[in-house]
Structures are given as structure tokens and as C-alpha cells.
Amino acid sequence: MSMRLALPHLVRRERASLAVTLLAPLVALSGATLVNLLLYVAIGKQPGAVFHAMLLEPFLSWASFSEVLLKLGPLLLIAQGLAIGFRAKVFNIGAEGQFILGAIFASAIPVWYPQATGGWIWPSMLLAGAMGGALWAAITAFWRVRLNANEILVSLMLSLVAAQVLNYLLLGPWKDPNGFNFPQSVMFQYDAMLPLLFEGTRVNVSLLIAFLLSGLAFVFMQRSFPGYRLEVGGLAPRAAAYAGFSEARAIWLSLLIGGFAAGLAGAAEVAGPLGQLQRSISTGYGYSAIIVAYLGGLHPLGIVLSALVMAALSIGGDNAMVSADLPIAAVRVFQGSLLIAYLIAMAFVRYRLEWPSASTRSRA
Amino acid sequence: MNAIEFILAGMLAAATPFLLAALGELVAERAGVLNLGVEGLMALGAALAFIVVYHGGGHLLAFVVGGLGAALLALIFAFVTLGLQANQVAAGLAIGIFGQGLSALFGKTYESLTVKGLPKLALPGLADLPVVGGLFVQDIVVWLSLLATLLIWAGFAFSKAGLVLRAVGENPKAAHSIGYPVMLIRLAAVLFGGVMAGFAGAYASTVYTPLWADGMIAGRGWIAIALVVFGTWLTGRIFLGACLFGAVSLAGLAAQAGGVELPSQLLASLPYLVTILVLGIISSNRRLLKLNGVASLGEPYKP
Numbered sequence: 001m002s003m004r005l006a007l008p009h010l011v012r013r014e015r016a017s018l019a020v021t022l023l024a025p026l027v028a029l030s031g032a033t034l035v036n037l038l039l040y041v042a043i044g045k046q047p048g049a050v051f052h053a054m055l056l057e058p059f060l061s062w063a064s065f066s067e068v069l070l071k072l073g074p075l076l077l078i079a080q081g082l083a084i085g086f087r088a089k090v091f092n093i094g095a096e097g098q099f100i101l102g103a104i105f106a107s108a109i110p111v112w113y114p115q116a117t118g119g120w121i122w123p124s125m126l127l128a129g130a131m132g133g134a135l136w137a138a139i140t141a142f143w144r145v146r147l148n149a150n151e152i153l154v155s156l157m158l159s160l161v162a163a164q165v166l167n168y169l170l171l172g173p174w175k176d177p178n179g180f181n182f183p184q185s186v187m188f189q190y191d192a193m194l195p196l197l198f199e200g201t202r203v204n205v206s207l208l209i210a211f212l213l214s215g216l217a218f219v220f221m222q223r224s225f226p227g228y229r230l231e232v233g234g235l236a237p238r239a240a241a242y243a244g245f246s247e248a249r250a251i252w253l254s255l256l257i258g259g260f261a262a263g264l265a266g267a268a269e270v271a272g273p274l275g276q277l278q279r280s281i282s283t284g285y286g287y288s289a290i291i292v293a294y295l296g297g298l299h300p301l302g303i304v305l306s307a308l309v310m311a312a313l314s315i316g317g318d319n320a321m322v323s324a325d326l327p328i329a330a331v332r333v334f335q336g337s338l339l340i341a342y343l344i345a346m347a348f349v350r351y352r353l354e355w356p357s358a359s360t361r362s363r364a
Numbered sequence: 365m366n367a368i369e370f371i372l373a374g375m376l377a378a379a380t381p382f383l384l385a386a387l388g389e390l391v392a393e394r395a396g397v398l399n400l401g402v403e404g405l406m407a408l409g410a411a412l413a414f415i416v417v418y419h420g421g422g423h424l425l426a427f428v429v430g431g432l433g434a435a436l437l438a439l440i441f442a443f444v445t446l447g448l449q450a451n452q453v454a455a456g457l458a459i460g461i462f463g464q465g466l467s468a469l470f471g472k473t474y475e476s477l478t479v480k481g482l483p484k485l486a487l488p489g490l491a492d493l494p495v496v497g498g499l500f501v502q503d504i505v506v507w508l509s510l511l512a513t514l515l516i517w518a519g520f521a522f523s524k525a526g527l528v529l530r531a532v533g534e535n536p537k538a539a540h541s542i543g544y545p546v547m548l549i550r551l552a553a554v555l556f557g558g559v560m561a562g563f564a565g566a567y568a569s570t571v572y573t574p575l576w577a578d579g580m581i582a583g584r585g586w587i588a589i590a591l592v593v594f595g596t597w598l599t600g601r602i603f604l605g606a607c608l609f610g611a612v613s614l615a616g617l618a619a620q621a622g623g624v625e626l627p628s629q630l631l632a633s634l635p636y637l638v639t640i641l642v643l644g645i646i647s648s649n650r651r652l653l654k655l656n657g658v659a660s661l662g663e664p665y666k667p
Contacts, residue, residue, distance in 0.1 A: 010449065010666070043469070091453055147644040148653070152400065152453070153590045154643060157636040160583045164636075168629040287461060294454055329468030329578070336404075336462025340444060343455055347448035 010351035024349050025295055025302070028341035029309065035341070036334050040326065049324040054316035057323075064315060066201035070273060071311035073203075074099070074265035076210040078289035079307055080217040081261025083298040085254030087221065089234035092255050094140060094155025095262040096286025097162035098133035102263025103270045104166060105132025107277040110192040111174055111185050121191040126209075126267045133263015134256050136162065141255040145248045151255070163282055170279060184278040194272045206268030211304075213261065218300035230254065262286060284332070288314070291339045310335065367618040371611050373498025376506050379610030381406070381568040381581075383509055385588035386595070386602050387516055388560025393592055394520070395553035396533035398662040400456025401441055402561050403585030404463020405434040409562030410569035411467035414576040417479045423570060427505075430566035431559040437463050438558025442551050449664040460585075467578070474576045481574040505567050517599035529553060533658040536665040546665060561585065583636060590639050594646050596656040605642075612638050 033055065037047040058068050078095045085092045106129035109121060139158060143149040170183035179186070194204035221227040233240040233250040241247065265285065270277050292310050296303030317331035385402050392399050399405075413430035417423060441459045444450045482503040490500040520526040529549060531539045536546045568584065569576055587609060595602030616631030647653060 093457065143640065143644050147648040148650055149640075149643045149647040150590075150593065153586060153593070154640055156586050157583070157590075157639050157643075160586075160636045161633045161640075164629040164633040168627055171629075172627065290457055291461070327469055327472045329465050329472060332461060332465030333469055334465075336458055336460075336465050339454065339458035340440065340462060343444050343450040343458065344448060347444075347450055351449070 008353045008355045010347070011354045012351055013349075016349045020349050021297070024345040025297070025306065025342060028295075028338065028345040031345070032334065032338040032341040035337055036330070039333070040330070045324055045326055050320050050326055053320040053323045054313065054326075057319045058312040058315045063201075064319070066198065066203050068308070068311045068315050069203045069207055070201070071314050072307055073207040073210045073272075074269060074285045075289055075292050075311055076214060076304065076307040077206075077265040077268075078258075078262045078285060079292035079296065079303050080210075080214050080300060081258040082289055083293040083296065083300070083303055084217060084221060084227075084230065085258045086293055087234050087298050088230040088250045088254045089237075090144075090251050090254035091152045092137065092140065092155050092258040093152055093290055094137070094157075094159045094286070095258060095289055096282060096284065097155070097159030098136045098259040098262035099266040099269075099286045100159075100162040100166050100282050101136040102129035102133040102266025103277060103281045104169065104266075105129050105135075105263065106267030107174070107185055107188075107270050110188040111277070114186055114189060117189065117191050119191065121189075122194050122271050125192060125271050126194075126206075126264055129267020129270075130260045130264040133261070133266060134259040136263070137255040137259025138252075141252045144255075145251050151251070155255075159286065166277075166279065166282065170277065174277065176276075182278075185276045187276050188271065192271055193275060194268060202273045204268070204272045206265075206272055209264070209268070213264075214300055214304055217303075221300060226253070262289075288335060291335050294339055295342050313338075367615075367622055369495055369498055370618050370621070371614045372496055373501065374614050375607055375610040376499065376502055376510075377572055377610070378613050379606040380506050380509050381564045381572060381584050382588050382591060382609050383513065383603060383606035384564035384567065385561045385585055386591040386606060387512060387599070388557035388564070389589055389592050390595070390597060390599065390602060391516070391529070391560075392553045392557035393658055393661055394533045394597060395529050395550045396536060396658055396660040396663070396665065397442075397445065397550050397554050397557075398452045398456065399438070399441055399459075399554060399557055400453060400589065401437070401459030401463060402557075402588055403581055403583070404460035404467075405437055405558055405561035406463075406565035406568065406581045406585045406588075407467035407579075408437055408463040408470075409434040409565030410581060411471040411474075411565075411576065412562075413566030414474060414477075414479065414569040415470065417570045417574075418474060418477060418576075423482055426570050427563055427566045431562035434463075434562025434565065435555050435558035437466075438554050438561075441558075442554040445664065446547055446550055446554070449666060452662050452664070464579075464581075471576050471578060476575065476577060478575040479570060481571045503571055505563075505571055513599060513603050520599060533660055536660055540667055546667060550665075561588075564588070587635060587639050590643055593653075594642055596646070596652055597658060598656060608642075609635055609638070 037051060040050050041047050058064050082092060082095055106125040109125050109128060136158060140151050140155040143154045144151040174185045176184055176186045194206055197203045197205055197207060229245045230250050233245055233247060269281050288310055292303060292307045296306035313334060314331060317328060320326040321328050385406055389402055409430035412433040413426035416426040416429050437459055441455055444455045445452045484501045484503050487500040491497050528544055532546050532549045540546045591602050591605045594605040612635050616634050619626060
């Protein structure tokens, strides 16, 4: 082809500098913020008021920051689990369903034994939830390993099924008989609730667990041999096969870890701020966590920061809905555009732009 | 009307959102690009088209606006994945979430409103046949979708353009070295996929079930992506798969009308369960996937 446009082209950097890598998410956040503020102007909202409510207010008082911490827990848990799989190129995008199953499994204990008391209840609920999430993810793993089916599609379909399972339980067998026909279970007993971390807030011990597991994820992915095997399988599948690293094992491990973490998060949600099983448990944590994982560079430390940002955005979105009349869907728009902005920014970490000079053009 | 007649009469219309989106995805994937954002593209197309029809703009304009809106979103996807070589999976998910968010934002004040659909056109003679007659009474979009299916099938089977598109997906380096503009062809394929997904959404919200509700696409974009795998990247099989899903989504209603006592949640899950099942059956035949699959699918290409 003789015609060539004088477009700049991408040249791979010899090595990505650490400073640029760390800067990229911040640039992405600023870019996405700017674009979204323009969008709010376009739909007739006050950009200043939205900016204040959405991005500043969550940090301005302990009361609202504690709500950010409350949202941080599940996002952190799910994203850490997903990132391990993503690094192994196992794309589990069904965390939403695994989260729901976790909530259901955990709720089984107080729903079936509403009179039970004792300190064993909430820990068993967390364990049951984690098992439920892992079991749900195991279906995807089986389908991928044994039947060669694409894990993206299977895990997503299972999320849609999980939402229906939840509906079925809440409208049928698990509906609170004294609940005025609302689709929700009975309120859980006191011992089925997670202990609070800070008095006067809703933050509970699950946040501590999330940080603990983040530390574990760091050790596993950055410092351990099994984590290294996963990573090699993702980066260079052939080299991994040659070295004898089993692909099936990587898929099972990735999905079970992802399901375990998401299930735990689901359990902590019903045993924490909600105190019962209800429809609104599934507000898209599983999908937001995908964005958290990428935004954090799939790195356990980066994910802590990105989870904090996304949690703040979510609380800020609620604020803006009240104070600046912003539709709640704006949060989803922001999240989606944030990931797009991040992917754009990351392109410039890996590549630099080179404008075609006269000499290269004549060579072409 | 018995259950079989009911399913035959409604199957094609129910299949159309799946079919249109899957055909678009087929063309993009044949060129080597995996766009996982179909659900979001459909949602945006659906919201925009609904708004146009609601304000009296008519269905033609609605499809144009829905198609263009989705194509614009697909253009962002193309910029990120083709222009900047970003991971196609991540970019597709991002576009999907973004599109669903935009649809909810634009559609907010239209929640639960309805519009008037399109009249059904009967093929004279055939429409009067017993049992299968209902198959031949369809709205104009269904007829056009069948035509589009035929054209795309013929395009892949007989035209040079179809051959070039497949070459770009199979081996972009080779296609580039014999002088084909790989990037432009992929861009065109992605935009085509966007327009088709927009049409699919527009059909869902203004013709098939002419109402707007947030989340009304309900996984149909994802099933469309699965359909491309079911159909092993062949137009005819994708058409049959779409019909199967059209029938499955009606079978639930038919069963309920027939007095079969099933929880409505099970019926709602039926398309998802069938997707999981069929995906397992087809994918376990690795030879079949290898034979018709697209060699460079999902891999970034840099000239």
C-alpha cells in the first residue's frame, strides 16, 4: 500500500519507568473526572456541586469516611481474588454471582437456626459464604478445564443465574413470614452479626480480614513459587507448559481463589451492614471489582488504593444523588470511563508516541 | 393456538436481538477482534432508540440513532484496542459497563414507559398454512434481519471482501504483507459490530418489547457472544442458534400458559442455563473449534 497517513505511531519503550507506571492511574482518574464533569454539565447538573459531593465529601467527615471503609471491604476482597486470576489470564468475570452465592450460603445458618446463639455463628457464616462462592466458581472451572468452555461467558451466565436463585429464595422459601411480603429474609440474630471495628460506625471486622487477605495475596503473588507459576502461565503459556506448570491447576486455583474471596465478601455483607438476606445485596460489587483489579495494576498494593478510590466514588455518588440530583447511573458511567481512561493511560506507559519524520516517511 | 404454533410464530422475533448482535460480533471476530462490550452497546442502542420513538421520531430514525450511538461507543473500543493495543478483554468489559451506565443515565426519566411497536407483515399464501403459518407473519425488521443473514453468509462464502476479512483475522501479518490495511479493516469490522448491536438493542426496546426498563437487555448481549462460539463462526449455524434461543425464551411462556407449574425464576434462567450447557457441549469438541475458529482472535496486532 503506497498511501500512508501521517499519523503518529506507537513505539514500545525499552522499559516502563516506575514513575510513569505510578502516575498513569492518577492521570486516568483526572481524565475520567474531567470527562464526567463535562457530561454532568451536558445533562444540566452543577459540576461544582457534583465534584464536591462526589469526590470531596466522602473524605470530609468521619461519618462518611467510615461508610467509604464499609464499601472498601467487599471491593478489596473481591478484587484481590480476581486479580490473581487475571494475572494468570483466567478471566473470571462472574464474581457477582459468587458474591451472591456467598451471601446465600452464609444466610442459611441464621435462616435455618434463628434461635442459635454463640460466638461460633458469624465465623461459620463467613466460612460457609466463602465455600459457597468457591463452589459456584468451581462450576466455571470444571466447564473450562473439562469441557474447554470459555470461562468469561460461563462465569457471567452463572452470575445471571445466581441473581435468579436469590430471587427464588427471597420470594419463596426464605421469605420472612412477618416481612410484609417484602422480598427479604428474617433479620439475623445478634450472634450472626460481625463485631464492629469502630463504635458508632457500621465498619466491621471484615475490613480487617480484607486487609489480612490483601497481605496474603501480596505474599502469594509477589513472593511465592505457586504464585510465580500462575503468573508465568498467564504471560507465557508455552514456557509454562514446557516447565511443567499445569494449566488445569492454574485455572482451578484462579477460580477457586476468586470464588472464595467473593463468597467471603457476600457473607460479610449479609452478616455486616445488612443483617438479613435481601435483593439489594447484589449492587454490582462483582463488576466494580473487575475495574478495581485493573485500576490497581493487578498488584495487591495497587488494588488497596484503587479499591479506596472506587469505594469513595460509590459513596460520593450516593451523596451527589441527594445533594446535586445526580442520577445514580452516573456512578456506573464514571466507573466504566475510569477503566477506559486507565487503559489509554497504560498504553503510554508501555509505548511512546513517535511522529513520522520526513526521513521515515520517505522510507515508507 | 397450541404451544408449538405459539413458539413458531414468535421465535423469529424473539431471535432477532440475538441474531443481529451475534452477526455483528461474528464480523468483528472474523477480523480478529473480540468485543465483549456487546451488552453495553445493545443497552445504549436500546435506550437511544426508545427515546427517539417516544418523542415521535419514528422507528427508522430510532434505528439510525441507536445504531450510530452504539457505533460511537464501538469507536472508543476500537481506538483503545486497535489504536493503543490495549487488552481486548479489559477494554470490552469497560465499554460494556460504560454503555450500560450511559443507557441507564439517558433512560432514567423514561423508566417503565411504553411505545407502539411495528405492525406485522404477512407473506401472502404462506401465512395461511396450518401450524407453520405464524412463521410468515413478522415485522419488517425480522424480514430485514433474515436478509442481512443471507447477505453476510453470501459475503463470507463468495465475496472477495469476505475472504480478505477472514485473512485479516487468520493471519494479520500475512494480510499486511500482501498489502491489505489490517487496521482499517479491523476498524470497519468493529464499527459494523457496533451498528448491529445498536440495531439489536433498538429492536429489543422499540419493537419486540416496546418499553424501556434499566437492565432490559438482561444478558442478551452476552448470549450473542456465546452464539458466535456455538455457531463455530459460521453464519448459518449462528442463525440456527439464535432461533434456538428465541424458542427457549418463548418455551418458558408457553409452559406457563400451558399450566406447567415452574418457578418463574427457573424460566428466567432458562436461556442462561441453556447457554452454559450448549457452550460446554460445543466447546468440548476441540477439533470443531480449531477447524472454524479465528487464529488471531483477541491478540493485538501492530503493523
